[in-house]
Each structure stands twice: as C-alpha cells, then as structure tokens.
Amino acid sequence: MVDVLSNDLIELGKEANRIKEEKWGKKVFFVKNIHLNYTNICLNKCKFCAFAKDEGDDDSYSMDLSEIVKYIGDKGEDAKEIHIVGGLHPHHSFEYYLDMVKAIKENFPEKAVKAFSAVEIDYFSKISDLPVNEVLKRLKKAGLDMMPGGGAEIFASAVRRQICPEKISGERWLEVMEIAHKEGIKSNATMLYGHLESMDDILDHLEKLRDLQDKTGGFVAFIPLSFHPENTFLNHMKPATGVEDLRIIALSRIVLDNIPHIKAYWVMLGEKTAQVALKFGADDLDGTIVKENITHSAGAKSKEGLTLEELVYLIKSANLIPVERDSFYNEIRSY
Template identity: 40%
Template structure:
C-alpha cells in the first residue's frame, strides 16, 4: 500500500471511530503507530464529546480518595514492584484494624468519598481478615465507598482460604466491598505478563474473575501499566481482551492507563513508555473502547502537564487527589498535587471541573472559580503515614 493510500485509510478510520464506529485491533494498531498525533487526539476528543450529553460534555472530573496499603508482605514478587517484602522479611508489616480505621476517618475528614484498600498477597491474610476489616470500616464509616482489591486478590484469597472465586466475591461483597479496582491487570497478554509477573495469575484468569464479579453485580475498573517491554501489538491486544469482556458484561466503569515507574525494582527501567506513547494510548483507548464510558488520565505517573494534556486526547477524568499512595511512589512516582491544583489543571484545559464519586456522579460542579473549594489539607502524598501539618495546613515533612 502506498503512503498516500495509508494516509487515506488512516483519515477514514479516524472519522469512523470519532463518529462512534467500532475499529478492529488491526485498525487500532495502525492508528496507534501511524496516525498523526494531533489528528489522533482530535478524533479521540470528538469521540469523547459524542459520548456525553448536555452540559456534561464540557466537564472533567476528579475524586478525593485514599489508597490504604494494608500490607507490604507479598509472595507474588512482581519484577516491576518496589513496594513488596517477602514473607518473613524484617521490613514486612501489616496494619492493625485500628490503624486502618484511623486512616479512613482521617480521609473522611478531608472530604474523601472513596477508600481503595490494596496491598500485597500475604499468605497470612485469608477471607476472614478481609471480612472483618471491610465490616469494621462500613460500620464506622458507612459514607465511604469501598472500591478496593481486584481480581488478583480474589485469586490469592481463594488459594489461602481454599474457596472458589465466586464464594470469595460473595463474601467480600457481603462484608462491605462495593466495587473492584483494576489492580493486578498490568498487561494481560501472556508473553509480557509472564516476563514481569511469572507468579501472578494469567491475564485470562484475571478477566474471568472480573467477568464473574460483573455477573454478580460487582462492577470494576480496568487498567493498563504500559512500558515494561511489551510490543505495540501486545498493547492493542490488552485492549482487545478487555473490550471483549466488556461486550459481554458492561461492568467496567472506566479504563485507566498509566506508566511503569523504574526505581527500586528488578526491571530497573530498562524499558519505559514515553509521554508521547502514553498520550497516543489514551487517545487510541478512547477510540477503541466504544463500550466503556470513562477514561482516566494519569498525572501521578506522567506528571501534571501530561495529565492535563490527556483532557485533549479523549480523557474525561483526572483521577484522584490521592491522599495516600505508596505502591507506585515506591517505584519513583514523585508527582504531587492538591484539589486546588487539579481544579486549575482542568479549568485551564478549557473544561469545567467537577468532583465525582465512585460511580462518576457529579457531587460538586465548580462552574464559577469564585466558588472553588479551598482547603490546604486536601493534597496528595506518598508517605506511608499521613503527613503532619503545620498550623497553616502546609505539609511539614514526609514521614
């Protein structure tokens, strides 16, 4: 095919996808690798606008939540992870119930609506630990949504407690789990997944657990960690695997791509995704996922400037202020933000900022800058303990 013919085909595909038409994995790969960057972004933004009606088309959202990492003990030993410690390691720890509840209460006081409990695959934590913990949180703080764990944890808990996946999901949901995070997806394609996480369940198993959960009324998000040595074709195959499940269940609320962080882990940054590759993936995902409503841009792993640009490449959400995060930051993510800054990032991108909940319902639309919320305490950090604040509300130091 001549270069002119390829260019014509790309233009046709971009118009088709922007208008809501489905593109094949082969077509998606062509767009990802060869479409002009600005044309790709424009098509993705058109697809985003087409998806939302009325005033919502101009809105971009954020959420206030806390990611409570309850243990760093893990026997899965993923090569990209800098957070875990092997069972029996002197630096291993598991938070007490009281500490987890303290962090939940602190998050609620700062305006959080969601808690993400995520941690290592500890052989000491069976289903009873999770049931007790979730029930305690729900009893103390019924206002908080527990968007926590993921398919990998279901598989691990099932092994520890000798339960099938359906029973694990049933018991977690009954104890207070509201929805699953997309944790553990990394990349679902067999070759790169085995290379970076040989002890983790297969991508097919991860998807089967999510499909089972969706059928049981427990929705989730889907994620993608890019930049660990996967090929472009394998990146598209990851999307294809997710889209196929979404066709059957409709249970993925959003897709959240982010980039591998290179510090303090066995991969040592030998392969990474560039900012341009990331922006192309965000745009391609918006065009490819004609069946997933929301697309989140990552400022935590790519920086606030690239995070803001995702709003011009099809994203409708900038994720969380993230009152606490330890796993990705252990591998080198040092970007920090606060609610005021996220609101300004959204507004200066030409969008109307809005705080959302886990279901993407708008809790507060900040249409008038004069009415923007102001609270210096609502900021992100990457310390394993809450930052101590000076009387002014400014962080004193990470602990």
C-alpha cells in the first residue's frame, strides 16, 4: 500500500481510487434530500461555528412543529431523506424533539428521518434525565431512522479544547455512536479539518473511527468536512486548498477500509472539487441538499441545493455512473 503520508498526491489518489473501484466500480451515489436546521439558537459557543446564535439575537430563530411540517412540504416534496440538525436550544424539552419526529413521520411516512447528531443526543439525555440508550429507543419509536455524523469535529482533546470547549468530548461522541449502533440505528461519521489540527490528529481521528466500525459495523458513510473560517472566531485562518481537500478524501478512503462509503460533500468542497474527488476515493456526492444553512453561514460559495439533473451531469461528465439511492444505499435508479 502507498504510504498514507506520501507527498505524492497523484499516487495517493490512484490508491484511493483503486480501493473505491474495488468496492463500487464506476458507481457514484446520491440521494434526493432536504436539510432541516430547525434552530440556530445554541448553548455551545464553538469557535468554528458561524451558525449559532443567542436567544434574542435579531437573526436567531426556532421553528415550531407546524413550521417544520410546512417547510418539508414546501421544499422537500420529492426528497427521500430529511437530514435534521440544529443548535442546543436552552428551553425545548425532550418532548419537543419526539413530537418533531412523530409529526414528520405522520405527514411524510415515505421519507427517511436522519436526525440529531451525537451532540444533540447527549444533550437530550441531560435535559430528560434519561440514559442515552433510552433517549435513542424513544426517538426510534417516534420514527427516527438514522443519525447524521456531525459533532465529531476532531477527536484530539487539545485541539478540541481550543475550537469547541463546551462541546462533548471526542470520547463521548464515540460512546454515543456506539450506543446508537447497538440500538440498531445506523449513522454517518465526520471529521472537520483545515483548522488547528495536525496530520497526527487526523490519523488518530480516522483510526478511532475505524476501531469503532470494527466493533459495531454501524457507520454507513464517512464525510470529511472542510472548515470554512469566514464569519467565525477563526476567520484569520485560510481555508483548506483543493490539494488538501483531495488528500484528505484519498487518505480517508485508504484508512477507513471498513466504512463502505466516502462522501465528497459538495456544499463544503464546492461542486468542481467534489467532482474531482470522485477520482480520489469518494463514491458519493451526498445529495440535492435543499437547503443547508450551517456551512453557508460560514461563507460557503456553493449553491443552496443542486437539482437531480445537475448531480447526474457532474457524475456523468466524470465518466462515472450516477446511482440514485435511499438513506441506506439501496439503489433506486441508475442514470
């Protein structure tokens, strides 16, 4: 195997692409999905976040259940998946989140609900005085199908204390995910890079994910997230370059040999870099993603959603096969 720390980006990419094609051939997956960021009011003050607001800020918001149902009906008629994450609201009870999932499932039973990061689940446990496994059981009964992978950021404690000191630890994130997997809830996993982390921190993060995957098999996909510094407390930093983005994608595919899918998250990478990443180990472009607010708050220049036709064009013009999927990678249609 090529040295994962090799300075030769092309060789790294070739190895990652070889592994990807052994698993999936020329297929590239995507899903019709809608993002629901139900509130930007958050108790945590992560330095890398441009989305979170204090209650009472002019641009703060929190959606009630009727607004959530209307939003999905208006924006996500064709969506197969509803991706839900939000801030840690200081006044919502756990019942609010249960009622949210129930209302969505009652109104849109055909759509998969992929909701609440490990950070949110830990918070629900605190405000409900219930253990994490009971929180997850109740959410699953309400209609939760899957969990997103957010909140992992970088596991290295020294860096984590600098960028998100109020967030749960990396160890706690892994613990919550292990419990979710044991409860039969599949999830994604993420890593935020391009801020204060070192290459050793990146490798440590990937190895911890690989170890948990060996234990539970519950991760469906891994999404490397390229940090956007604009409008954050770290706005003095420069964003990752395209070369760095491609290196991390390739490295992820090589190290995480036991996680089936690697996503090129076009919202953070931009459409063109995400397309090139399909030759560097990524096999998934995520989806239509209507409408993501968190990254765009930090200055992302990508579109606020792609059409099915645009996704198909990106994939086909890379000489690859577009495959529409559901949340669990069951294939719906090839284009």
